Amino acid sequence: MELIENIQNGERAAIAKAITLVESSKDSDQQISRQLISELIKKPGKSIRIGFSGPPGVGKSTFIESFGSYLVTQNYKLGILAIDPSSQITGGSILGDKTRMVEISKNPNTFIRSTPSRGALGGISMGTREASIILDAAGYDFIFIETVGVGQSEIVASNLVDIFTLIVGPGSGDELQGIKKGITEYADIFIVNKNDGELKIEASKTAADYKSALSYYKKLDELEKQVLLVSAIEQTGMEEVIKTINQIVDQNKLKGIFEERRANQLEYWIEEEVKNIIASDITKRLSSTGNISKYSEKVMKNEMSMFEAVEKITKDTLK
Amino acid sequence: MNNKSNNGFNTWQKSFEKETKKNFSDANSETDEGIEIKPVYTRDDLENFSFVENNSLPGQWPFTRGPKASMYTNRPWTIRQYAGFSTAEESNEFYKKNLESGQKGLSVAFDLPTHRGYDSDDDLVMGDVGKAGVAIDTVEDMKILFNNIPLDQMSVSMTMNGAVLPVLASFIVAGEEQGVDRSLLSGTIQNDILKEFMVRNTYIYPPEPSMKIVADIIEFTSKEMPKFNSISISGYHMQEAGADNVLELAYTLADGMEYVRAALSKDLDVDDFAPRLSFFFAIGTDFFMEIAKLRAARTLWAKIMKDFGAKNERSLILRTHCQTSGVSLTEKDPYNNIIRTSYEALSAILGGTQSLHTNSFDEAIALPTDESARIARNTQLILQNETGVTKTVDPLAGSYFVENLTEELSKKAWDIITEIEELGGMTKAVKAGIPKLKIEESATKKQAKVDSGSRVVVGVNKYKNPKEPSVDVRVIDNNRVRDDQIKKIQAIKESRDTIAVEKALANLTDAAKDETNLLAPCIEAIKLRATVGEVSKALEQVYGRHFAKSLSVSGVYGKHFEGDKDFMKVEKKVIDFENANGRRPRVLVVKIGQDGHDRGAKIVATSFADMGFDVDMGPLFQSPKDVAKDAIENDVHAIGVSTLAAGHKTLVPELMKALSNIDPKSKIIVFVGGIIPEQDYEFLYKNNVSAIFGPGSNIIECAEKVIDLISDNLSKE
């Protein structure tokens, strides 16, 4: 495919069109997209994928602008996938991330793509993983994935990246009760943003709260989870962030964790794809037989129990 | 005495219900501000006031009836027309002609590069030089601007906020070199930075250092320029950006409070500077509301300043300039604008303004021509000389309705002011982006009302003129202006003492690092012929340049159209498009160059999103290259360029070039909205623009056309 060559040559328009394909809901696009990804995946690039997750308004986009500017001055090539939460379920969306990434978006060493999440699970849109494969093939050193973090979504998002970062705001220590054991397994770095002006004291306190909570959950053989203080607006703390990222990458590579994660993610991906296909197949079958409404009527009329109905439908559908 | 319970009122109410076939209780209407307007007001409506005092007199506490006892009976308001374009030479000619024809004060409109602290030779401002105001690069330009205009006799107002330091410094030095001591200069510098962050968008530095500069200027003028107004606290731009009158009033006064505090932090006594604070309001089409607004503004400000401990009576008095509303004027059937402007002017006069600008009928087309400017000026001359409105002070005092409206507005505004104060003041609110968002919400609602026809705009959504007249437009050749300016800059740079200039600029940078007042070192640099751009950069080294983080409203437009046929038709087209193409139509809405008019772009973006489009919103001040990169990376179907400051003939072709530079096969279509004189349509179409949407466009119709054009374009592949 010519497209592949153009992507590998780093042609902006080709990369962009390929991402459109992998995001498309059209069957014919999906077919091309599968071929494309199968090819690209054969020759993986060198990129490190980093996820930045956190509640809306904590400053993820601003942080990426600030941290990204720092990286591009060091001549790194930076691909950014911003999954924009502003989508409304019925309407369209306003993708405003670029108004927060003014400086880096001008830089020729960046590629920035916003995607409406349309309420998809985990704030990850269809095609995010594939898009990061495209950017990898195009030769980007770092791929940033910005997602809204709510509940479940961290798990989904963390399965797309090599390093998963949770960005939180000053005062969010109150939500620490909500941080169950789970999240400490998924997040590698915790960034407390807005460490500036009047918020400084609160930010330090929040960082301390996180540190103590995290030490509580720490596993014996694990690296200590890092809690970093930054101000995206004042661009402070950025060296610490890159240092920490490099450290974790090196460590993980050394211990084989890096490859292990990628292998697990591949497994997860395959599992997801299989589940998706089965699920959509079954949905089709269910609607074609009309079994659901047929049997619920029987249940309503007390002709069979609800569990009998379930068993019957399942058997029927899977045969 | 209670009017409502007496017989006369009951009889009136019955007659009213009979005539209107409506229940009296359903007869109220609601204004944009959410104020209920009754069909009739009586003496009862003058009771229970907490702001308005029924028996006050003009020139007396609480100054509701006017800042002076005699008002226009002694001297009419000042006719002060805002103008400026092209080079200083041409603007100077224009000013002199106007003064000969009856204008009394000057008001300078600078071009956007000057506003934003760039010299005319800066690549970033290629399309903007001299286009929407006059280009001033050095004090030499400023001297030309006032050539043969004696600055000790002429009061000069300057709309300058971002690059306020070098521009005020140039004015002072121009005066001195004309032989006029700074203490004799009279006029006003706008110097109101908070509303720039909210709506006007010609800021340069972040909020904190910007506020410091405001305070520096108040301090300097209060000590050295006793006849000069140190600031013009402006609500005008808020209303033009879409604020209703309560928002305009509340935010303006809250801004004023913030500036008072900034000045107090300089160890000045409140009475040292308060008499030199001035105000600026817009006068829109809601006739009585606007009158009431000016009366309410004076009432509230007196109270606010008393609370600040002002002792001098002059500190309590709000003096204001007003401008009729530009946004109420239409491109369609433009002679209607003369009529609109006349009513608005009358409203401003009945409200007791101190000076007034009346807009020209070609407002929605281009900068005024000599002819349209003459009609605008004459609107005021006729009011002053033929109508008798100057003969009685505050003639509407005692009107049940107007007094009641004054009280209602005061109350509503006071509630908002209190809220902002509780939040910690306007600087904080502005930084959080709240006022801007509220104004955009209000603007979006107004657009929905016009697009749905529930608000009539004559000649636009009703009573259209089947034969639109064609009007002359002022054409400015920005390339010629730019070349002229560049030559002047080069000549000055060759003849000045470069080492001295560099030293003066370094001094300025140092001064910015501590609390020194920056005006004196600026004057030094300007005297030595440093440019406006150089001075701005010297400060930028310390302060940095500010990039606004823009938020968007959502759902406001759509809510107005629930169940609307045309709206649903577009929604359906969007869904059909998604089913056919695997994604929604995706449009990038952008502003290019220094044009900061973002009202239209923001409204179009949010409305398109409400109809189901995916809309990418670009930041302000992008270059054509930035836009092309953004568009291609996001693989949008179309780019919508919103352009109001006349840069389109330079910037749109540049955008086309930039697109094909990145992707020679680019299929992205481009359409243009905003202020485009009819004469330029052909030029744009020749440059492959797919469609042009001028002022007054119905957004639902725009959206339908856009989606059709995108579909057509895709089917060509």
Ligand code: B12
């Ligand atoms: C409001 C306004 C302002 C406000 C702007 C507030 C804001 N945040 O936007 C304020 C008061 C701050 C302002 C300031 C200035 N203004 Co002004 N302003 C106007 C005014 C009166 C109305 C513009 C407007 O908002 N209309 C309402 C919106 C909804 O309409 P719209 O933008 O036209 O959009 C509609 C269509 O055009 C179309 N559309 C527009 N864009 C797009 C995009 C897409 C994708 C689509 C589909 C459709 C579309 O659909 C929209 C809906 O109908 C116009 C005159 C006029 N009546 O048009 C002058 C005008 C644009 N201003 C002008 C000038 C000169 C200035 C200043 C530069 C003056 C100065 N020298 O200081 C300043 C600087 C501003 C800056 N930073 O750039 C001139 C420009 C001259 C020219 N083009 O030749 C004008 C034309 C007035 C005049 N005749 O002198 N201004």
Ligand SMILES: Nc1nc2c(ncn2[C@@H]2O[C@H](COP(=O)(O)OP(=O)(O)O)[C@@H](O)[C@H]2O)c(=O)[nH]1
């Ligand atoms: N004080 C402060 N505010 C910040 C900082 N980073 C972001 N913000 C503000 O937080 C708001 C949300 O930022 P944004 O980047 O859009 O957040 P996102 O939704 O997480 O992407 C904006 O108003 C930013 O200006 C910071 O470091 N300090």
Ligand SMILES: [Mg+2]
């Ligand atoms: Mg974001």
